[in-house]
Amino acid sequence: MEILDILPANFGYVILTYFYSWVMLTYLGVNVGRARKKYDVKYPTMYSDKDDVFNCIQRAHQNTLEVYPQWLVFQTIAALVYPTAAAVLGVIWVTSRFSYAWGYYTGNPAKRMNGVYGYIGLFGVIILSLSVALQLLGVI
Template sequence: MVAITLPSNYGGVIAVALGAIPVLGFIHGMVTGSFRKQAKVPYPHSYATVEQCKENAKAEQFNCAQRAHANFLENAPQTMLFALVAGLKYPQLATGIAGLWVVFRSLFLYGYVYSGKPQGKGRMMGGFFWLAQGALWGLSVFGVARDLISY
């Protein structure tokens, strides 16, 4: 049997990893869904065609929202896991970095969808989420490795 002792201030880690990140995913879905209707892209199609984008600016915006949401879904699971693991050793640091990840991902969504920059280039305003995600990965690996070495 393995016992895992959680730090007393682990609640912040849980709040971000299992609260804020899923809420942001819900927001992504709402934004994407609202543009799907305006773009007139029926299910099961994932994206508007080039022709639809030329005829309807909302179709291009839908594609940007859809891609931002897909990118979020590609990165959220491991970020949640990294935050939860890193938080076992570094709860305050993990909470702060995961919180920054949420802020950067919000900027990524906003820039991608609402900036008006062509080809979704506004997403770059939130591109620093990669640094936060990498920092959480590093903290996770460092925390686990440190424990393995001490055995």
């Protein structure tokens, strides 16, 4: 039996969502690298004592990295049973991380809330993952 025989037919959409998330992480990381040069923040220093805009750019990336492993796990579990819904929710979450970052990049941390709609995607895949667990346990 091959992997293509095991995964749901629409799992390809989920894989494309993973690729989209890679593009997002790369974008955020490159922006931190550019900001390091612009604001003269040398490695291994994580944050600037002088410039809050750099700190906002760094935090946008760091916060995304803090949530990313959890999102990947729940995205994958949800996608095994609900691939199309998981892909849509994943696109919502990934897109929200751009909005979150662009708001943060203004230097006004409150504007990071432009990405708050991403909780729809995150909580959506968490709920779907819970549904998968309950189905496997025969509860539903």
